Structures are given as structure tokens and as C-alpha cells.
Amino acid sequence: MPKETILVVDDEQNIRKAMATVLQREGYDTVEARDGREALRSVIFDKPDLILLDIMLPTMNGYDVTIKLRDDERTKHIPIIMVTAKGQISDRIHGLDLGADDYITKPFDLRELTARVNAMLRRRVLTTHPAPARAKEDRKVTLPSPPPDMTFETFIVGPANREAHDAAFAVSENPGVLHNPLFFYGEAGIGKSHLIACIANQIQKDYGAERVAYATSELFEERIREAILTHQLEAMLQGLGELVILAVDDLQFLARARSQQDRTLEIFIELYEKARQVVVCSDRPPHELNELTDMVQSLFRKGKVVELTVPTPYHRGKILRAVAQRNGWRIPEPSLIYLARNLTANVRTLIGVAKRLAAESTLTGKAISPAVIDEVIAQVRSLGTQRRRR
DSSP, rough: OOOEEEEEEESSSSHHHHHHHHHHHHHHHEEEEESSHHHHHHHHHHHSSSSEEEOOSSSSHHHOOOHHHHOOTTTSSOOOOOOEEESHHHHHHHHHHHHHHEEEEESSHHHHHHHHHHHHHHHHHHHHSSOOOOOGGGSSSSOOOOTOOOOOOOGOOTTTHHHHHHHHHHHHHTTTTTTEEEEEEEETTTSSSHHHHHHHHHHHHHHOGGGGEEEEEHHHHHHHHHHHHOOOOOHHHHHHHTTTTTEEGGGGGGGGGGHHHHOOOOOHHHHHTTTTEEEEEEEOOOOOOTTTTTHHHHHHHHHHEEEOOOOHHHHHHHHHHHHHHHOOOOOEEEHHHHHHHHHHHHHHHHHHHHHHHHHHHHHHHOHHHHHHHHHHHHHHHHHHHHHOOO
8 A cells, every 4th residue: 555645745854754754754755845835746746645735835825725726626635734933822723724634733642643643534535435435234333423412612611621622622623533531420401412412523524424323331332232233233343343432321330240231341442442522421520430440541641631520600600691591591581690599509400400591581571580489499499309319
């Protein structure tokens, strides 16, 4: 199989040589260019599979080179990663708007550079060679799509979840590269499921539904069990091997049957070794999940483990305001603030209470006063106490 060729464009020889050397060690062929015009000639004659492009170049800058390449039918498909000292947000946006596929700021780690290159070329292969259509009998084992309303646009960022959001966004842009596997944990109802659905939805948008598997751990195990019983396991494993991402919710609910569970956990390892993105969430960190084997616990620790905590009252208010606006709930702003400050339950419960208040107000025509909110909060707390006693 022929090697892929990477064009390295930079006016500083030591940087060009460093990038070329590390890429050659990865098994790539490299060609080099010192300025913009030389880069354009090299693209035509050497036909690279990917271009690493500096912006501040002699004769023609990287922005202009990108415009030329994107306007030419022969070169518009070639992935471009800008590698530059211009690190302002406006510089990044400008480069990406002109047609660059990725952006790395100098100084950079050569390991990250190779990871970005590997991911970009893998993405190109996945896009150029879509997953083969399956016969109907191979589709008996299916997984659901992520909830379409759980996107980055509907996720409200605050101190309790900012690190998790940033990691999720990075994974959605470069699956299998920076944080793999990605493990979220925290108590129920604070946004973990929303975040993994955000990632799955974005990757589904970029690569197609066939490249995304999204499920709870219970459903995932059930589908594996179905596949075994219907002699479809080989077809299912083949399909999983074509994934860009496997997103599994509520990992703490893995079944106790060792043989079944071990097969499920082995799939995480297999996908990771194939550089497929694995994203999971749980109510506890990996080292506290006795359900996991030592090998899988070690796998999750190799990636990024992020805790989500309960949002502050101000953050809860922002979440309530966004959800109420999106759903058309007629709840006055002071009432939303009062509810966010006085109900310290998780976000899922908070939204449920707001939905109930909006519905009751619509049915009865009564205003949502602090007294009404206090009454509902008291009911919620009483119900929680009863459940804990059972």
C-alpha cells in the first residue's frame, strides 16, 4: 500500500525538518516548501494527501495559499492544517473560514502534531470511503440515535461543567485524538448524558449516523446478547469496527454476569486500539467502579477523566432561563431566579419542577408566586425523603 505524502510548508528550516522527521517516523512520505509560491507548485507536482501550512510566509502568505487551493478543482479536496504562531481567536476563525481543516498554534508538541495528522487522514478515508451498505439481516442489532435536542447549542456552560464541555467539544472536532477515552462522572441529572449526546450528535452530523453508536450500558449489553442469540455478533462487531465513536451512558449499570460483561468491556479496548473515540459517563470515577476489570479501569485512566459538579444558583438560573425560552414556558424572570436559588436539587429535577409550574400556571391562570414555588419545592423534598427511606 503506497505511503501518504504530507507537504510541510514553513519558512524556518529547523521547524520544517523537525516536522518532516517526526512524520517520516510515523511512516509518511514528506515534501517541503519554503514559501507560498513554492507550496503551490509542490501541490500540483507532488500531489500531497495533506498540507501543513504556516501563515507568515514569503512571496505569498498561508491565507492566500489556502484561497488558491480551495478555488482550484484539482486541489480543493486536500486537507490543510495551519501551523502558525498567529494564535488569536480571530486568526483561527479567519483561517478556518478560508478553508483550513484544522489549526495548530506554535509552539506545539510534535506528538500532538502527529496525532492531528493521523486523525485528519483517518477522517479523510472515512469520508472518501463511506461505510458499506449492510444487508437487512445484518441490521437486526441496532442502537438508537442520540437525542437530537441535546447539542452544544443547548448545553449551558458554567463553572460546574466548563472543563467537561471543553473536553467534549475538543473530542467532537478531533475524535480519537486528544482525549481518548473520555470519561465523565458525577451525580445524576447534572449534564453528563447531555454532553455525551452533544459529542455523538456533532460526530453524526460530520460523519453520518452509520459511524456513531450511542446507548446506555444496559442497552449496549442487551444488543450484544441479542447478537449472540441471533448469530449476528460477527456482523455487529464488524459494524462497530467502522465507527468513529462509541458513546455509552450510565456505565455503572453494567450487568454482573462476568462472561457477558467481559465481552462488552473488551469492545471498549478493541475500539480504543483502532483509534476509535470512546466516550462514557458514570456516577463514579473509574477506580470506584468495581464492575470494571483492572484492564478497563487502566484504559479509562489513560484518557481524560472529568468530574461534573452541581451548578451554582446563578448557573442554574441560566439553565432554567434557556430551557424556559426554548420550550415557550411563561415563567417570569423573578420566579426563575427564585426557583434556582431555593431548589438545590440536580438540574433534571429543577427543569422538571419548572415544567410543572409552567403547566399549572397555564391550566389555572394563576401567577407563579414565591409561595407557589415553595409549596412545590416542599413536595419535591418530601418525595425525596420518602424514596430514601424505602
